[in-house]
Amino acid sequence: MKVALFVPCFIDAFFPDVGVATLELLERFGCDVDYPLEQTCCGQPMGNSGCEEDAAATEALFVKNFAGYDYIVAPSGSCVHHVRDHMTAVEPSAESRAVRANTYELVEFLHDVLKVDAFPWTEFPHKVGLHNSCGTLRALRTAKMSEIDEPFFSKPLSLLQKVKGIEFVMPARPDECCGFGGTFCVTEEPVSARMGYDKVRDHKQAGAEYIVSADSSCLMHQKGCSDRLGLDLKFIHIAQILNGARS
Amino acid sequence: MKRVDHVKASRAFIADEKHIQFHDKRLWVLRTLRDQAAHSIPEWEELRSLASGIKEHTLTHLADYLEEFERNATNNGVIVHWAKDAEEHNRIVHEILSSHSAKTLVKSKSMLTEECEMREYLEARGITVVETDLGERIQQLDHQRPAHIVVPAVHKLASDVARVFSKTLGTDPDNSDVHYLAEAQRDATRPLILNAEAGMTGCNFAVAETGGITVCTNEGNADLSANVPPLHIASIGIEKVIPKLEHLGVFIRMLSRSALGSPITQYTSHFRGPRKGAEMHFVLVDNGRSARLAMDDFWYSLKCIRCGACMNTCPVYRRSSGLSYGGVYSGPIGAIINPTFDLKKYSALPFASTMNGSCTNVCPVRINIHEQIYKWRQIVAEKHELPFVKKEAMKVAGKVLSEPKLYRAAIKAADTAVAKLPRAFIYNPFNAWGKQREVPDAPEQTFRDWYLKNRKAK
Numbered sequence: 001m002k003v004a005l006f007v008p009c010f011i012d013a014f015f016p017d018v019g020v021a022t023l024e025l026l027e028r029f030g031c032d033v034d035y036p037l038e039q040t041c042c043g044q045p046m047g048n049s050g051c052e053e054d055a056a057a058t059e060a061l062f063v064k065n066f067a068g069y070d071y072i073v074a075p076s077g078s079c080v081h082h083v084r085d086h087m088t089a090v091e092p093s094a095e096s097r098a099v100r101a102n103t104y105e106l107v108e109f110l111h112d113v114l115k116v117d118a119f120p121w122t123e124f125p126h127k128v129g130l131h132n133s134c135g136t137l138r139a140l141r142t143a144k145m146s147e148i149d150e151p152f153f154s155k156p157l158s159l160l161q162k163v164k165g166i167e168f169v170m171p172a173r174p175d176e177c178c179g180f181g182g183t184f185c186v187t188e189e190p191v192s193a194r195m196g197y198d199k200v201r202d203h204k205q206a207g208a209e210y211i212v213s214a215d216s217s218c219l220m221h222q223k224g225c226s227d228r229l230g231l232d233l234k235f236i237h238i239a240q241i242l243n244g245a246r247s
Numbered sequence: 248m249k250r251v252d253h254v255k256a257s258r259a260f261i262a263d264e265k266h267i268q269f270h271d272k273r274l275w276v277l278r279t280l281r282d283q284a285a286h287s288i289p290e291w292e293e294l295r296s297l298a299s300g301i302k303e304h305t306l307t308h309l310a311d312y313l314e315e316f317e318r319n320a321t322n323n324g325v326i327v328h329w330a331k332d333a334e335e336h337n338r339i340v341h342e343i344l345s346s347h348s349a350k351t352l353v354k355s356k357s358m359l360t361e362e363c364e365m366r367e368y369l370e371a372r373g374i375t376v377v378e379t380d381l382g383e384r385i386q387q388l389d390h391q392r393p394a395h396i397v398v399p400a401v402h403k404l405a406s407d408v409a410r411v412f413s414k415t416l417g418t419d420p421d422n423s424d425v426h427y428l429a430e431a432q433r434d435a436t437r438p439l440i441l442n443a444e445a446g447m448t449g450c451n452f453a454v455a456e457t458g459g460i461t462v463c464t465n466e467g468n469a470d471l472s473a474n475v476p477p478l479h480i481a482s483i484g485i486e487k488v489i490p491k492l493e494h495l496g497v498f499i500r501m502l503s504r505s506a507l508g509s510p511i512t513q514y515t516s517h518f519r520g521p522r523k524g525a526e527m528h529f530v531l532v533d534n535g536r537s538a539r540l541a542m543d544d545f546w547y548s549l550k551c552i553r554c555g556a557c558m559n560t561c562p563v564y565r566r567s568s569g570l571s572y573g574g575v576y577s578g579p580i581g582a583i584i585n586p587t588f589d590l591k592k593y594s595a596l597p598f599a600s601t602m603n604g605s606c607t608n609v610c611p612v613r614i615n616i617h618e619q620i621y622k623w624r625q626i627v628a629e630k631h632e633l634p635f636v637k638k639e640a641m642k643v644a645g646k647v648l649s650e651p652k653l654y655r656a657a658i659k660a661a662d663t664a665v666a667k668l669p670r671a672f673i674y675n676p677f678n679a680w681g682k683q684r685e686v687p688d689a690p691e692q693t694f695r696d697w698y699l700k701n702r703k704a705k
Contacts (some may be wrong), residue, residue: 009648012694013658014687020695023702033700041656046641048602048625050633054645062651086621093577134603144342147560147608149286157463177562183602186679187637188599191566195601196266198566224684 002223003031004066006074006103008216009041015041015216020077021243022106028243029114036065043089044082047070048135048182059090067076067095072103075239077136078182079106079216085139095163106239111155118162125165128142128241130157131199133215133224134177141145142214156214158240163241171202180221195223200233210234212241248592251573252672253599258566260402270568276625277398277559280508281609288500298497299613302550305489306540313531314486318457320529323335324518330532333363339479339530340447342367343374347478347526349374349444353436355462355469356380358396358553359450359482359532374633377439379468384432388415394569394577397506397555402568412530446472448518450483451552453529456491459519460529463502463512470516477525481518485536498552499612505554510598538589540543544622548583550612557606557616563599579606586626597623606611658693665689 003026007019021208025035041063042052046055051224062083066072074080084102090096136142136156143154160166179195186192200222204210216237223235236245248324261267285291306310317327321374330336336359344352350372366376366387378387386392389411393399400408402674406424410588413420416433439447448469452461460481462469473479503512519642540546557598558564569577574585574593582600585593597620606616627633633641665673666689674681692700 006692008656008659013661014690016690016692016694018257020697022650023698037695037699037703038651040651041648043648045648046645048624049637049641050597050626050627050628051638051645052625054641057646057649058645063406078678079586082633102374134601138604145605146282147605149282149291175605177601177603178607179562179601181603183637184601185597188254188257188563189682190261190678191255191563192601194261194566195562196684198271219286220687221684224507224680224686227685228683234363 001031002070003033003247004069004072005033005035006039006042006066006072007035008074008076008079011216012222014220015237016047018075018137018239019218021239021245022073023238025106025110025239025243026073029110029116031069031106034069036241038067042079042082043087044079045183047086047089055089059087061094062087063090063096063099065086065101066099070100071109072099073106073109073236075106075214077105077140077142077216078217079135079137082133093236104141105136105142105214107136107156107159108140110159110242113123113140116159119159119242122242123164123244123246124241125246126209127167127169127207128160128210129171129203129206130154130160130171130174131178131203131211131213132156132175133213133218134168136214137175159242160212160238164240169203169206169208171206173202173209175194176202178218178222180218182217185221192221194223196221197229200226200229200231204231208233210236212236212238214238248589251318251593251595252590253567253571253573253595254571256571257567259600259617260571261566266402266404266564267402268645271565273401274450274559274565276343277507278556278609281505281556281559282508283505284508288504288676293499294501295611298501298552298611299403299488299550301494301497302612303547306546306549309488309540312490313485315455316453317487317531318625319456319457323458325458325520325529328528328530330530330534332534333365333532336363336482336530336534337365337368340482341369341374342446343478344369344374347444351375351377351439351478352445352447353377353440353443353445353472354447355376355381355449355472356393356399357447357577358393358485359484360447360546361393362534363482363532365482371433377436377443377662379436380438380464380466380471381429381432382582384436385411388412391552391570392575393542395555395558396553396576396580400496401568406688420582440471440475443476445478445480446474446578446586447480447482448473450487452479453483453488453500454490454492455488457519459517461495462516462518463499463514464516465513470514473516473518474522478480478528479518479521480528480530482530482532485531486551501507502552504552505556505609505611507691513626535587545583545587545619547614548580548587549704550614550618551580552583552612554611556611560609561600562603562605563601567599572599579616579620580614583616583623587621590627594627597627597698629650655693655695662693
């Protein structure tokens with residue numbers, strides 16, 4: 001199984017440990033992982049701003065970098081959502097369609113493709129609040145959303161439940177968006193920050209030591225809010241816990 | 248038209264801790280009640296599909312159903328008018344009122360008459376217009392638009408209402424007891440209703456096969472407005488028509504559950520023809536709806552039954568309030584309807600969203616609201632209505648992110664800046680991120696550098 005690792009731009013720049021954990025985790029399960037060296041971004045910042053024209057070249061580069069792999073795996077729900085559902089600026093071709101269809105968010109790849117049933121190297125003896133990004137929750141559908149009355153399911157939770165010693169806390173509004181929203185976080189700064197404050201306070205009152213998520217962008221925003229408020233919350237990507245991080 | 252500045256308005260709203268807390272919690276309660284009500288009906292998701300299907304069918308055969316409605320209403324003794332836009336609607340209403348020498352019009356809530364700015368039009372022509380819905384009356388007395396489709400004054404605390412009523416109804420400004428305030432309003436409005444020469448209602452559903460209309464309220468004020476005066480005018484958006492009476496059963500089950508979490512509104516009133524000695528007029532209004540129906544991506548918004556569920560669930564709306572959207576419609580539905588009226592003025596609204604998608608999933612008629620918001624962003628960019636800074640930033644981002652060498656130089660520069668620059672320099676006034684948030688720490692190396700050292704080198 002030939003797997004390409006996509007490490008989104010802001011993870012490359014600010015959270016290399018998330019990329020490392022993702023790579024090591026995939027290697028643990030015997031994937032033959034390639035990291036195409038000329039990769040940059042999926043085009044989401046431009047696409048999400050309505051600027052299809054400005055997104056086209058970046059999306060074309062993405063297709064070029066990731067063509068020919070069985071799977072493309074990324075530790076970021078919102079980027080995968082963009083690739084799968086919104087990568088419309090690049091000229092459609094057999095190649096672009098294949099790349100878009102083969103791109104997976106890490107949790108769904110572990111859960112649906114590798115069907116992992118144990119992480120024997122893990123132990124995380126902490127109280128964690130799980131944050132499902134809106135992209136994973138309502139676009140990739142990796143967990144039940146509160147709006148719809150459907151049987152409970154949560155792919156990230158079912159993976160985390162295999163981690164030794166982990167304890168979960170439940171915030172009052174588990175599905176509420178944290179307010180990151182891509183460029184929204186700077187263009188709509190007042191609402192974005194307020195949503196972030198409300199989100200981290202909600203996790204804090206629930207007793208969380210850590211907030212864990214499959215999206216580093218939400219975590220970056222929430223950590224920024226929590227640190228400014230002095231809440232003493234810690235933030236960790238799900239790949240890091242599943243790869244055996246103890247703290 | 249001046250561009251609506253949602254950011255500025257929301258900043259002001261958020262600065263007032265008491266108001267934002269109340270507003271967010273109150274609407275979240277409505278969302279929670281909606282969940283309970285919807286989830287207690289096993290076939291809820293089926294109902295949503297059914298409601299959506301009925302609306303899409305009707306909208307794709309709109310002319311036929313409208314003519315059927317007109318025929319049947321006329322046979323029932325109703326006088327039916329057609330208005331192509333707001334101006335024509337207002338003129339028709341004014342002519343009806345003038346022909347009856349009506350000086351006072353009592354009316355129940357109608358987003359359509361807000362859309363037409365009918366109150367201002369009539370008042371300029373010497374007619375007193377009295378809103379009879381409590382929330383709408385509060386907003387009228389405070390010279391504000393409704394801030395919400397269903398609960399127009401939800402952004403106000405009881406103390407705000409006390410202030411408004413003390414100035415307009417002469418109540419005690421320090422008494423914000425809600426019963427006292429409601430009673431004062433009732434005492435002031437009842438005589439106006441009893442003496443009005445004309446009454447007006449909106450319309451939730453217009454049934455083609457019967458020619459009747461259905462109006463849903465919780466205060467009974469629509470019934471007073473329609474039944475006390477000898478003249479009843481109903482303003483009806485052309486998208487309100489549904490084919491059959493039996494379809495009401497689908498929509499009535501969903502409307503109030505979606506809006507407030509209650510099984511049904513207190514009053515569900517059906518009007519089919521004039522009382523003996525009275526007159527009934529229906530004004531069917533287009534005002535941009537036909538044009539919207541012709542828009543490939545956006546005609547679905549005409550399915551809207553104005554329940555407000557998308558507003559209640561929207562985390563941005565809850566933290567910025569309806570008035571911050573600067574238009575008749577606010578929240579997610581406002582972000583996709585208002586731009587059809589004036590793209591330039593409302594060009595910021597599609598960006599007042601995190602694209603979280605909750606709105607789409609509570610919508611009882613399955614409007615793909617957040618996907619339409621995404622599409623509107625493309626239209627705003629295509630029509631060159633993006634703010635200059637954003638437009639230029641995206642141009643640069645598109646260039647840098649499509650060239651690996653430029654990209655690598657840029658992220659190294661970012662890491663170096665965060666690592667080396669003094670705090671005061673990073674948290675400068677142009678750094679919107681850093682106003683209320685900390686910037687992430689710079690790592691020792693990028694992932695790519697780590698990879699080159701630890702994998703490629705081996």
